[in-house]
Amino acid sequence: MAIRLGPNQYGKAENRVVRVYRDTPRHELRDLNVSTSLRGRFEDAHVSGDQKDVLPTDTQKNTAFAFAKERGVGAIEDYALALGRHFVNVSPAIQGARVEVEEYPWERIGDHSFVRSGGGVRTTVVEVGDEGATVVSGIKDLVVMNTTDSEFRGFLRDEYTTLEDSYDRILATSLVATWEYADVEADWDTLFASIKRICLERFAGIHSLALQQTLYGMGKAVLEAHDEVRHISFKAPNKHHFLVDLSPFGVENNGEVFIAADRPYGLIEASVVRD
Numbered sequence: 394m395a396i397r398l399g400p401n402q403y404g405k406a407e408n409r410v411v412r413v414y415r416d417t418p419r420h421e422l423r424d425l426n427v428s429t430s431l432r433g434r435f436e437d438a439h440v441s442g443d444q445k446d447v448l449p450t451d452t453q454k455n456t457a458f459a460f461a462k463e464r465g466v467g468a469i470e471d472y473a474l475a476l477g478r479h480f481v482n483v484s485p486a487i488q489g490a491r492v493e494v495e496e497y498p499w500e501r502i503g504d505h506s507f508v509r510s511g512g513g514v515r516t517t518v519v520e521v522g523d524e525g526a527t528v529v530s531g532i533k534d535l536v537v538m539n540t541t542d543s544e545f546r547g548f549l550r551d552e553y554t555t556l557e558d559s560y561d562r563i564l565a566t567s568l569v570a571t572w573e574y575a576d577v578e579a580d581w582d583t584l585f586a587s588i589k590r591i592c593l594e595r596f597a598g599i600h601s602l603a604l605q606q607t608l609y610g611m612g613k614a615v616l617e618a619h620d621e622v623r624h625i626s627f628k629a630p631n632k633h634h635f636l637v638d639l640s641p642f643g644v645e646n647n648g649e650v651f652i653a654a655d656r657p658y659g660l661i662e663a664s665v666v667r668d
Contacts, residue, residue: 398439402491404430405450405457412461420505423466426495427473429453431480433488446486453480468581469494469517470528470574477521489522495533511536515585516571530581531571532589538565538632541648543601563634563651564601566661568592572615572625579621588622591615604629604661612665624666631659 406428414421431453437443457476466472473492480490496515499507513535520527546558570592574584595611608627615625634651 398436400432401435401439402430402432403435403447403450404428404491405453406430408454408457410457410461410466412466414465418504422499422507423461424497424499425461425466425469425472426497427457427476428493429457429476429480430491431487431489432491433484434486446484448480448483448487456480468585469496469515470519470530470579470581473517473519474521474526474528474577477519477526481521489520492519492521493517494519513568513589518571526577528574528577528579529571530574530585531569532585533567533569535568535570535589535592536565536632537568537593537596538563539597539601542599545603561648564604564607565632565634566604566629567632568596569628570611570625573623575621575623584619584621588615588619588625591618604631604659605663608661608663609665612663616665616667624664626664627662629661631661633658 408427408429410425410427412423412425414423431448433446435446437445438447456479460472460476460479464472464475473494477490477492480492481487494517498510498512498515500510502508513532515530515532517528517530519529540563541561543562543564544560545562546560548554548556548558570588572588591614592611595614596607599607599610601607608629612625612627616622633654635654636648637646637650637652639646639650
């Protein structure tokens with residue numbers, strides 16, 4: 394039986410690229426986490442140790458920082474596309490590049506002062522190869538909560554079920570949403586802001602009978618509003634909040650005091666796609 398090399402790739406993970414614009418006394422800040430990986434004809438590097446076709450991971454790191462200075466950092470999708478296209482043009486042996494970028498949000502508190510905000514981390518994953526490019530963007534660590542208008546009842550029961558029906562509960566999650574764009578040319582910043590806004594509005598506006606229903610409603614609204622989006626996917630850990638029993642102290646707890654449990658947790662995943 395023949396033995397051969399299987400699929401492989403290599404790159405530089407989690408380069409922390411911080412770009413400060415000092416063109417005026419009012420500075421601008423972009424804070425990124427950049428990971429790159431290359432795939433292609435790298436058999437010789439694995440089989441015989443010949444590195445002639447290998448662009449060092451250190452070079453990939455240097456390129457991420459140099460592009461931040463030379464080309465600047467606007468929308469992270471444009472930055473990732475520029476990096477990916479550069480890498481595949483370095484050598485015929487490089488057949489594809491994957492660039493992942495996370496952007497950490499900062500809020501301005503002065504001309505040159507900022508505070509980290511908690512409005513979620515913007516993400517993008519760009520694939521560049523012989524067949525073109527794809528852009529999958531999203532947001533993660535978007536922590537949201539509804540303190541009412543959420544139920545969970547009428548579920549399947551068996552001999553191990555102890556959960557009681559809930560007619561009014563806290564619904565909270567640290568949302569991860571990703572969506573694929575139909576094109577690689579778009580007004581990325583405007584689209585991201587709109588998609589985030591739609592998701593938040595629908596989360597707040599839906600009387601939820603289950604987290605699944607809420608996710609579907611959010612995704613449906615995004616696809617209805619934006620033809621630029623092919624499909625959208627969600628990963629939503631259910632951040633459980635359990636009512637604390639205060640009866641031993643002679644105190645009533647009418648849905649006012651909860652304990653936040655970090656684990657175990659329900660994990661709901663769903664995609665909303667076009668027919």
